[in-house]
Amino acid sequence: MKSENIIIAGFGGQGILFAGKLLAYAAMVAGKEISWLPSYGPEMRGGTANCHVVISEEPVGSPIIVNPDVLISMNRPSLDKFENSVIEGGTIVVDKSLIDRKVTRTDVRVKYVEATKIAMELGNAALANMVMVGAFLKETGAFILDEIKDAIVKNIPKTKQALAEIDIKAMVAGYNA
Amino acid sequence: MKSENIIIAGFGGQGILFAGKLLAYAAMVAGKEISWLPSYGPEMRGGTANCHVVISEEPVGSPIIVNPDVLISMNRPSLDKFENSVIEGGTIVVDKSLIDRKVTRTDVRVKYVEATKIAMELGNAALANMVMVGAFLKETGAFILDEIKDAIVKNIPKTKQALAEIDIKAMVAGYNA
Amino acid sequence: MSEKVLMKGNEAIAEAAILAGCRYFFGYPITPQTEIAAYMAKKMPKIGGTFLQAESEVSAINMVYGAAGAGARVMTSSSSPGMSLKGEGISYIAGADLPCVIVNIVRGGPGLGGIQPAQSDYFQATKGGGHGDYHLLVLAPNSVQEMVSLTIDAFDLADKYRIPVMLLGDGTLGQMMEPVEFSNDNISHVYEKPWATVGTQKKRKHNIINTLYMSPEELEYTIIERQKKYNSIVQNEIRCETSYLEDAEYVLSAYGTSSRIVETAVHQLRKEGYKAGIIRPITLWPFPSHIYKKAAEHAKAFLSVEMSMGQMVEDIMLAVNGKAPVHFFGRTGGVIPTPAEIVSKVKDIAGGNASE
Amino acid sequence: MSEKVLMKGNEAIAEAAILAGCRYFFGYPITPQTEIAAYMAKKMPKIGGTFLQAESEVSAINMVYGAAGAGARVMTSSSSPGMSLKGEGISYIAGADLPCVIVNIVRGGPGLGGIQPAQSDYFQATKGGGHGDYHLLVLAPNSVQEMVSLTIDAFDLADKYRIPVMLLGDGTLGQMMEPVEFSNDNISHVYEKPWATVGTQKKRKHNIINTLYMSPEELEYTIIERQKKYNSIVQNEIRCETSYLEDAEYVLSAYGTSSRIVETAVHQLRKEGYKAGIIRPITLWPFPSHIYKKAAEHAKAFLSVEMSMGQMVEDIMLAVNGKAPVHFFGRTGGVIPTPAEIVSKVKDIAGGNASE
Amino acid sequence: MPKVNFDSERCKGCELCISVCPKKIIKIADDKINSKGYRPAEVLEQDKCIGCRFCATICPDVVITIEK
Amino acid sequence: MPKVNFDSERCKGCELCISVCPKKIIKIADDKINSKGYRPAEVLEQDKCIGCRFCATICPDVVITIEK
Amino acid sequence: MSKLYERPKSLCDVPMHYCPGCTHGIAHRLIAEVMDELGIEGETVGVAPVGCAVFAYDYFECDMQEAAHGRAPAVATGIKRVIPDRIVFTYQGDGDLAAIGTAETVHAAARGENITVIFINNAIYGMTGGQMAPTSLPGQFTQTSPYGRDVKKQGYPVRISEMLSTLDGPSYIERVSLDSVPNINNAKKAIKKAFQKQIDKKGFSLVEVLSTCPTNWGLSPVESMKWLKDNMIPYYPLGVFKDVD
Amino acid sequence: MSKLYERPKSLCDVPMHYCPGCTHGIAHRLIAEVMDELGIEGETVGVAPVGCAVFAYDYFECDMQEAAHGRAPAVATGIKRVIPDRIVFTYQGDGDLAAIGTAETVHAAARGENITVIFINNAIYGMTGGQMAPTSLPGQFTQTSPYGRDVKKQGYPVRISEMLSTLDGPSYIERVSLDSVPNINNAKKAIKKAFQKQIDKKGFSLVEVLSTCPTNWGLSPVESMKWLKDNMIPYYPLGVFKDVD
Numbered sequence A, B: 001m002k003s004e005n006i007i008i009a010g011f012g013g014q015g016i017l018f019a020g021k022l023l024a025y026a027a028m029v030a031g032k033e034i035s036w037l038p039s040y041g042p043e044m045r046g047g048t049a050n051c052h053v054v055i056s057e058e059p060v061g062s063p064i065i066v067n068p069d070v071l072i073s074m075n076r077p078s079l080d081k082f083e084n085s086v087i088e089g090g091t092i093v094v095d096k097s098l099i100d101r102k103v104t105r106t107d108v109r110v111k112y113v114e115a116t117k118i119a120m121e122l123g124n125a126a127l128a129n130m131v132m133v134g135a136f137l138k139e140t141g142a143f144i145l146d147e148i149k150d151a152i153v154k155n156i157p158k159t160k161q162a163l164a165e166i167d168i169k170a171m172v173a174g175y176n177a
Numbered sequence C, D: 001m002s003e004k005v006l007m008k009g010n011e012a013i014a015e016a017a018i019l020a021g022c023r024y025f026f027g028y029p030i031t032p033q034t035e036i037a038a039y040m041a042k043k044m045p046k047i048g049g050t051f052l053q054a055e056s057e058v059s060a061i062n063m064v065y066g067a068a069g070a071g072a073r074v075m076t077s078s079s080s081p082g083m084s085l086k087g088e089g090i091s092y093i094a095g096a097d098l099p100c101v102i103v104n105i106v107r108g109g110p111g112l113g114g115i116q117p118a119q120s121d122y123f124q125a126t127k128g129g130g131h132g133d134y135h136l137l138v139l140a141p142n143s144v145q146e147m148v149s150l151t152i153d154a155f156d157l158a159d160k161y162r163i164p165v166m167l168l169g170d171g172t173l174g175q176m177m178e179p180v181e182f183s184n185d186n187i188s189h190v191y192e193k194p195w196a197t198v199g200t201q202k203k204r205k206h207n208i209i210n211t212l213y214m215s216p217e218e219l220e221y222t223i224i225e226r227q228k229k230y231n232s233i234v235q236n237e238i239r240c241e242t243s244y245l246e247d248a249e250y251v252l253s254a255y256g257t258s259s260r261i262v263e264t265a266v267h268q269l270r271k272e273g274y275k276a277g278i279i280r281p282i283t284l285w286p287f288p289s290h291i292y293k294k295a296a297e298h299a300k301a302f303l304s305v306e307m308s309m310g311q312m313v314e315d316i317m318l319a320v321n322g323k324a325p326v327h328f329f330g331r332t333g334g335v336i337p338t339p340a341e342i343v344s345k346v347k348d349i350a351g352g353n354a355s356e
Numbered sequence E, F: 001m002p003k004v005n006f007d008s009e010r011c012k013g014c015e016l017c018i019s020v021c022p023k024k025i026i027k028i029a030d031d032k033i034n035s036k037g038y039r040p041a042e043v044l045e046q047d048k049c050i051g052c053r054f055c056a057t058i059c060p061d062v063v064i065t066i067e068k
Numbered sequence G, H: 001m002s003k004l005y006e007r008p009k010s011l012c013d014v015p016m017h018y019c020p021g022c023t024h025g026i027a028h029r030l031i032a033e034v035m036d037e038l039g040i041e042g043e044t045v046g047v048a049p050v051g052c053a054v055f056a057y058d059y060f061e062c063d064m065q066e067a068a069h070g071r072a073p074a075v076a077t078g079i080k081r082v083i084p085d086r087i088v089f090t091y092q093g094d095g096d097l098a099a100i101g102t103a104e105t106v107h108a109a110a111r112g113e114n115i116t117v118i119f120i121n122n123a124i125y126g127m128t129g130g131q132m133a134p135t136s137l138p139g140q141f142t143q144t145s146p147y148g149r150d151v152k153k154q155g156y157p158v159r160i161s162e163m164l165s166t167l168d169g170p171s172y173i174e175r176v177s178l179d180s181v182p183n184i185n186n187a188k189k190a191i192k193k194a195f196q197k198q199i200d201k202k203g204f205s206l207v208e209v210l211s212t213c214p215t216n217w218g219l220s221p222v223e224s225m226k227w228l229k230d231n232m233i234p235y236y237p238l239g240v241f242k243d244v245d
Ligand SMILES: Cc1ncc(C[n+]2csc(CCOP(=O)(O)OP(=O)(O)O)c2C)c(N)n1
Pocket: C028, C029, C030, C031, C057, C081, C082, C085, C112, G050, G051, G052, G053, G069, G092, G093, G094, G095, G096, G097, G120, G122, G124, G125, G126, G127, G128, G133, G213
């Protein structure tokens, strides 16, 4: 696992914050220093939601990411907003089924995934966040697949572990997409 | 009329503040610089009331009198409280009908008046304040009698000028007492 | 020049406000400023104005917000605990750039405290009792006559800068009577208020009085714009009175009631041969820092005299910035310092016996 | 040592309070601190504690007053506009010498402002948003872990000194998650409260919780007595973290969220060869003035970095007292300064291009 | 026989007791003034008192106690 | 004949209009998504519309206008 | 000799600061008598208001807290939640309870908070020198209604007992008066019942006590009693408004 | 072709930020329609609350002020006193009006302040993420009543219309609902009548509008309408509570 500054962004309701929390949790378990910072407030309903996840070998200074290493973008407004802030050589993961344009920058790696489509095929559009997490893993190698699987299991209440399995399935689908 | 720092003190309801206002007004009309400062708040009902009147040739600095030239005392607690603060050679005017003790200091001039008794003889104990003002005038020569008469007339509403006459009568009675 | 009348400070404020064109007063009773409302209650109905006793200070300050937004010259008054309750509303008024006049006739605190005069709300007035980055323009009269002139100026300044102006008095100033003249000279200007919410008449886009900005950048922008206004107030509106400052070695400083006591003390000190001088800030915000800076060039020491545990002393220290020692003497809780105490404090300082 | 859990700052405060023995929480919802109440609402009923949503912040702080007077460990939390409404109640609590913990998760102001993180309530917290002479003990965590430890300490300090303690955070700290441990080491003391009003059982004279003193001398006496307590807090409870201070020419200073950003900036500056250091006050009142005084002996300049228009900078200036220039850099209204902006500001200062 | 007792130092001369006494035996002293400056109420014809307690019930200053 | 017109960009797909249409002719589009991410309501069988205005009355987002 | 009437034990043996003939003193005494009779002095915590009765903390032998103006029900709530088995009461004037404290009053009542409120309605702000209260009568002259309360501009009096009785929280609400000996005796019964409700854990109880303010009404104490009877009682009818078990 | 239904002119032609299916949008539209029909848009000043409807200032074409949380009636009073011949209304949620703003509400009503209050009762705090409101139903699950509102500890719901109707100030108080087309049509009539009362200078008027918050109720918009009908209306009966001329 590497040190990363990750921004995950999309609509409220897409599970953006949960996806971020999984990464933060997995990194914590892996012994990293981490911070997770959500955007908050009413704009979460309807508007744009995003979260900043800092994973580091050293204690985290600023939890606010100005220039992410990785952008996971799940809607058009968020791509518009954050595309240019990604560092040179960084990575952008794009939900192709919801974003009707290409990344214009040429100095970053881009991974397009039909996340929402894949999720719908798995029976629920709300799984798109997991698909994106899978794609991100594959693309960046930031985590081992099992670390995230574990994180999913741990972050879903015991009574709802059926959901965990579906989440893992979606994540793996994204990984393989 | 001389410069004076005057404290008038007694029970709430004895017309202490009005008496002070008369002196302040008269001095103002006589071209002096003046200030009038009442004690205020709930202690006025039942408790002790007093006011500080500064009459000066120069603009008034502190309106709070620490050591009065004159103390006009209309009850026992106020005499107890202020007696020792009067300057050496100052004056204390005492309502003898309400205060059952003598002034103990020997370095001040003292005038005892049966103010409340005289007032009751005039038909109303509430005129005692005017009697005291008269006695004060006589004792200190701070004002000409007419200045105060004028002040009384000016500080009583036009519709109640009958009261002014009674007040003046009480004041003169004090002057002559 | 008109006739002199004998008037309480509180009443003088009320009369001056009416003279300045204030026709709306919203308040809630509290000692020692009840005379302001009592005066308004009597006068306003006679001149077509509105006096309304609100159910609380919170409500009163929000009525002020509404009336100011509708373009009126409007005032409220209270004393310390009541002023704390107005904190949120004041922050809103500042954030909406609305003009109004707020009177605080300070009494002893904290808590219910006492009803005797104090100056322990200086911080609250000048640094912001409410939340967020804002300032009030704070005026501190020290006589009944000045309560008149500063009240009138307060309304003009409020309208000129679209800023809430606070008149900071204390129980002594509110309750004392002094001769006062109301001249018609300083009657105030009329300001156009095209931003006021009085109905569009369908002739313009709707006006909005508001303090909410969901985008931080937008909110920051409004704050920075407001800061420019504050800067121009600092440039143009500082008021201060000094005496005996030319050769002063000991610079005493006080505002409001305590400045009168300091005056008496300084006369005494001069008589005794001490080179004492006075700086009396009239605007507490903006603070007359440059006067202190200048005085610091020759002063041996400064002394802040306050009816508090020491609040303005910090602004003096900030102004003097280490150029000279800044001392403090204060009485609080309604106790008023005496000239003698001040004289003796200065002698201690002069004799090197005072710790800073 | 217990396990690390991933937790929001707001939730960490709530859990820490419970650990510290807090069994009473009174609050009113406001972003960005609603998670504190939500957590309390879930947990308190399970451990025999009380969570009560009051009808307003005014009511909540007065419930705190009552509960604290009855001897409980009690907490309330809010954010900026709500904190302004608590001003009067806080002044009462201070005046009655009652212990309690008050959390302010600051957002942009003035007025309704915005809901994004800010530090523009520093003045309100440290100089007194309420009326009268009083202080809060103000703690400023800069991580979720510290939110835990300082919350626990807050309850102890409150009881030890019978003083209201404020935990001053901001939206970032409240909303972010970090790994945090709850160890049982720092579980707090139990303080006897013979002054609490819990019924006399006819075994003692009645206890009175009160802030009113009709005699100014009596009120002043209580204030001076309280000042002694404040002095002892200044003596014993100042907390501050410094780094790279030994050889620092440029001393950056910040608290809370902005201190983390300053940390990142200072790493950068050091990399680039600038001798930059950090002073991070953890207690904002009492302010660690002596640390600044000491640093001023070798520092070329100070820089206060705040999420406001500049408030703590005044306390730094008071501490440095003219020994070195004190600069300011801030963003406000919910905008958070970036490390790059800070680096460039320091370079400006170093290059002599910054006006003080 | 009932005996009413007035603690004159506590009395404020409000006359409420007078207004309710069915026997009309309470009066304001016209020769006394207490240390607070009030002229206190007093009962002159003790023997007429019927111990109805009306006076004590209405007295706001707990001036009156009654024994039998 | 009444004509209902849906401003799909304003529609939030809440389905309230669907729940009140007496003719059951409003549906959520299953092939469209507007720029806010919502799947908008639409009327397919215009000619069945009786112009009752129920849909417009309940629509919280003033998506619907009706002409005749 | 036996005592026909003596000072209640729960009332401190000190002079009270109220004006001559002010009914605050009567109300204090009744509460103290009730505490004595119920034997709860040692179990009780009282909350004093801001108003003329602010010094109530010096007059009751039980533990006392002095609350900010209008906040007594919130303060009492804080206390009661900490010591639910003790008795907590507030003593509040009409400015305190019905103006600045409206929200605290309504919500303590709505919560059915198990406290007892003694509400002294004297149709004026006594302590601050006679300003209009929410309960001042139409046409009443006060410092802030110098031409008589004009209901069109200054609003109509608020009937607190009636208003609170629309809520589900209160267990007991009664309005009584102190203008005459029989009414004072009734008032005591109501106060006792209100405390009993609390002891029985029935929830919020309130007794509205029509009272006088001779000083600010500008009437003698005896005239004040008559004014109360002739003017206040018709506007504020006496009786039980709520009594739920 | 003629218009059977079109957007009211008094409603700004911008998308509203409310969640899908939130009835705030309906209420806004009704007010705008009423302003159109009465022809008062140019004469009206609206006051927005703090709550989800805070941005109401962006949605009405008339002049608008945004008030502090709960203070809209005080702000409206300030405005109305300055421009008594204009129309002033507030738009407030249940947290705003019935919790923090209780005193302002009661006293504007008691004063008979000649303003119109539109009171959106959705039994929850929408904007802050679903906390319990004073109007949340017994047993209702919210963020701050996670085990269901326990009336014994958290109090009973407040029926504002009933409570205010005990006062002499209000000229008109009605409770309506937005759960169905007929009820929406009634709601509009009530709102229109409330404005008309103000135009006729009859004094304070208030319409309590039972509303939904699908987001925080955790229900779909359609389910929410049903929940309102099945749960809220029984507790908050619809109808006219006061209508004085
Ligand atoms: C926040 C605040 N506002 C105002 C006051 C001033 N004040 C003290 S008592 C009082 C009113 C008292 O009237 P009431 O409650 O009717 O009691 P009464 O004196 O008539 O018994 C007021 C307004 C205060 N102390 N605090």
